[in-house]
């Protein structure tokens with residue numbers, strides 16, 4: 001969606017720019033083309049755009065052309081008026097069209113002497129006035145100044161020696177003569193021509209035919225004869241001889257019996273001046289194809305091309321046909337689209353260097369054990385019925401000069417069987433077959449260029465003999481999910497893996513490809529995530545050329561990026577690099593943790609937090625209890641119990657700190673507030689009952705010497721229930737669990753609840769400790785102040 005918006009924006013921009021500049025920006029050519037072909041026009045349309053360069057008026061009903069039809073089209077370059085009804089063109093018609101390069105007036109009704117218009121067209125390169133009504137065609141002075149003429153198409157019924165005089169000075173590329181209604185030909189007329197190629201549509205019959213063809217053989221080095229179908233034609237065509245001029249002869253639309261074809265056409269051409277012969281659209285007529293002896297000796301022929309051949313007969317000895325071609329002693333042989341079912345091994349050492357049997361029905365049994373192709377360099381068996389790759393390899397094993405093999409567009413597979421390729425094979429085309437990964441076990445060792453396009457490959461197997469010579473490998477249009485690395489092809493220079501199933505190429509794509517210079521990997525379903533960045537970075541490397549970049553490298557996934565060019569896909573460094581990402585996220589966290597632990601370590605933060613929490617809780621509780629009625633008996637804020645060993649701490653720290661500056665706080669010490677005559681335990685109980693809170697200063701000494709009193713007491717008095725708030729435990733020193741005897745249930749449970757205040761060794765913390773303790777025991781006792789004295793009394 002993103003990219004489409006982009007394109008739309010661009011289009012609008014372009015449009016605006018175009019409107020502003022008032023000039024066509026895009027498709028410059030199209031702006032100047034007017035195509036009025038097949039519009040049933042009966043005359044040339046008026047008011048065409050004045051800048052028209054190409055005007056197509058073909059296939060209409062135009063019969064008259066006037067001077068002002070084209071005189072405002074000053075830039076006109078190409079005009080097509082073919083398939084109309086034009087009879088005449090006035091000599092003033094193209095007076096203004098100095099740029100006109102090409103006029104097609106074929107298939108009209110022009111007749112004698114209607115070519116006066118040519119005098120103006122000094123730039124003319126292409127003129128077609130074939131298929132008209134010309135009876136004679138006298139190419140006179142109007143052709144004198146057409147020095148740029150390259151193509152000329154004519155048709156006529158009569159040719160006289162003087163007719164072609166007017167073009168004898170032109171060096172034409174191609175002269176096309178449509179002479180199917182020729183009735184008069186004056187011998188020697190064609191001799192004065194100066195054309196690179198001559199193409200003649202032959203008349204079916206007539207006296208003129210023979211002398212025409214005879215002259216044609218001497219008129220040009222390259223000759224094409226079309227419509228060689230009648231017996232007369234055949235007679236004419238077979239006149240070719242060693243002394244003819246033509247070296248390249250093309251016969252098209254040839255309809256002939258097999259014997260005549262061999263003995264009169266091929267045989268005559270074979271022993272003539274022709275070095276290269278092409279036969280297009282050959283139809284072998286007749287019910288039988290008998291054996292025809294062929295004299296192979298003494299030829300100049302180097303190449304024979306047979307394209308599109310049909311044999312009408314059903315039953316014939318195919319070998320008679322095949323052996324004729326197999327034994328031709330020429331360098332190049334092409335038999336294309338001829339329904340050939342088989343081909344024989346030459347019965348002697350052949351001269352073939354180039355064989356092309358494309359588009360036939362050849363099976364993989366051909367040329368097995370054939371040792372007579374020792375000169376063959378290029379073999380093309382494209383589009384046939386080859387199946388087993390190993391058989392094809394055996395076929396090549398005795399082709400000791402084979403450099404190039406094209407066996408594309410067959411049904412080749414490789415399952416098993418030992419392969420034995422020609423040692424000299426450098427270029428192998430296996431595209432468009434049914435090959436799988438196993439093909440790598442059956443490849444020529446020294447292959448340099450390998451095309452495996454459009455097969456069923458998924459990966460390059462890991463254990464492979466290495467292909468040291470391989471320079472170019474095409475794996476396009478297969479099923480690869482990753483770009484193979486070069487472990488087995490160390491010298492690879494070009495790798496094509498376009499149109500596969502590669503989502504994210506692995507990061508070490510070019511790991512072993514030291515010599516890689518070009519890569520084509522477009523048209524894959526790229527998944528645009530961080531992992532793709534390594535691949536994209538490849539495109540920036542100057543030593544590797546990415547073919548098709550950027551237009552064929554497009555994100556397919558994720559959906560939000562579908563259609564985006566890889567070129568436009570950017571992700572920040574941070575979001576893609578895991579270490580970097582971790583660093584950016586973790587670093588602040590680590591810093592925070594460090595800060596906290598430093599704070600804790602140096603300032604004992606947890607302790608402070610705990611103290612503050614306890615203090616707040618105490619305050620909270622006090623708010624709740626404030627309203628409660630206290631028992632009458634309470635006269636002290638707290639009773640303090642401690643071991644004799646800790647009395648120093650109590651006297652020096654606890655009492656001064658609790659009573660200091662706060663005379664309202666009163667403590668009951670069993671030493672100080674001892675009532676004589678009562679037992680220790682009675683004194684203690686007395687103190688506890690008169691106090692709002694009970695403070696126990698816990699230490700190992702206290703537990704060993706004092707706690708026994710209270711454990712017993714707690715067992716009998718419910719005053720200090722489990723949930724009681726009245727107990728305050730101060731832990732003077734840490735007490736290991738094992739020091740607490742099992743019988744002290746109460747102490748154990750209190751200690752387990754951790755509801756004690758720890759005496760901090762750190763002096764700085766003492767004020768908070770005292771504040772907390774004071775808060776815990778502070779209570780307004782002013783009403784009961786009087787009672788204290790009575791208690792003391």
Ligand SMILES: *[C@@H]1O[C@H](CO)[C@@H](O)[C@H](O)[C@H]1NC(C)=O
Pocket residue numbers: 033035036037038054056
């Ligand atoms: C004009 O259009 C016809 C089809 O309508 C096409 O065959 C022909 O090539 C076009 N001519 C040019 C000059 O583009």
Ligand SMILES: *[C@@H]1O[C@H](CO)[C@@H](O)[C@H](O)[C@H]1NC(C)=O
Pocket residue numbers: 039040041059060061
């Ligand atoms: C030319 O006109 C005739 C009749 O006037 C019509 O039959 C024919 O189809 C037209 N040809 C074209 C190419 O328009």
Ligand SMILES: *[C@@H]1O[C@H](CO)[C@@H](O)[C@H](O)[C@H]1NC(C)=O
Pocket residue numbers: 037058059080081082083102104
């Ligand atoms: C002119 O038009 C005809 C019919 O559309 C076409 O066959 C022919 O090739 C065109 N000629 C040129 C020179 O393009």
Ligand SMILES: *[C@@H]1O[C@H](CO)[C@@H](O)[C@H](O)[C@H]1NC(C)=O
Pocket residue numbers: 111112135136
């Ligand atoms: C063409 O010229 C020939 C003689 O060269 C003449 O007999 C014939 O009448 C002419 N045809 C036309 C239509 O002018």
Ligand SMILES: *[C@@H]1O[C@H](CO)[C@@H](O)[C@H](O)[C@H]1NC(C)=O
Pocket residue numbers: 131132180181
């Ligand atoms: C050849 O002549 C016949 C009859 O005279 C005519 O029907 C045919 O159209 C002519 N062919 C050409 C290409 O002029």
Ligand SMILES: *[C@@H]1O[C@H](CO)[C@@H](O)[C@H](O)[C@H]1NC(C)=O
Pocket residue numbers: 214215218243244245
């Ligand atoms: C063709 O030209 C050669 C010489 O270039 C000549 O010997 C031969 O007789 C000519 N053939 C014909 C049919 O005119």
Ligand SMILES: *[C@@H]1O[C@H](CO)[C@@H](O)[C@H](O)[C@H]1NC(C)=O
Pocket residue numbers: 180201204226227229
């Ligand atoms: C070839 O000749 C046949 C008559 O035998 C004719 O119908 C056909 O139009 C000719 N072909 C060409 C391309 O002129």
Ligand SMILES: *[C@@H]1O[C@H](CO)[C@@H](O)[C@H](O)[C@H]1NC(C)=O
Pocket residue numbers: 271295296297298
């Ligand atoms: C083959 O043709 C050559 C002349 O081109 C001739 O001398 C030879 O006798 C012929 N051989 C046969 C077997 O006809």
Ligand SMILES: *[C@@H]1O[C@H](CO)[C@@H](O)[C@H](O)[C@H]1NC(C)=O
Pocket residue numbers: 275276302303331332354378
């Ligand atoms: C034979 O084929 C080769 C390879 O296509 C080509 O280079 C050469 O020109 C051909 N020779 C002839 C005489 O056509």
Ligand SMILES: *[C@@H]1O[C@H](CO)[C@@H](O)[C@H](O)[C@H]1NC(C)=O
Pocket residue numbers: 345346347348349369370371372
């Ligand atoms: C190859 O040629 C030799 C003669 O050079 C011949 O004896 C042999 O039969 C030929 N091989 C085949 C398979 O035809």
Ligand SMILES: *[C@@H]1O[C@H](CO)[C@@H](O)[C@H](O)[C@H]1NC(C)=O
Pocket residue numbers: 371397398420
């Ligand atoms: C043909 O190839 C086979 C191996 O495939 C080899 O043994 C034989 O010698 C070769 N023959 C020739 C004539 O090269």
Ligand SMILES: *[C@@H]1O[C@H](CO)[C@@H](O)[C@H](O)[C@H]1NC(C)=O
Pocket residue numbers: 485506507508511
């Ligand atoms: C390339 O990467 C793949 C996985 O990403 C790994 O399995 C392989 O070993 C790597 N190859 C090399 C040569 O580093």
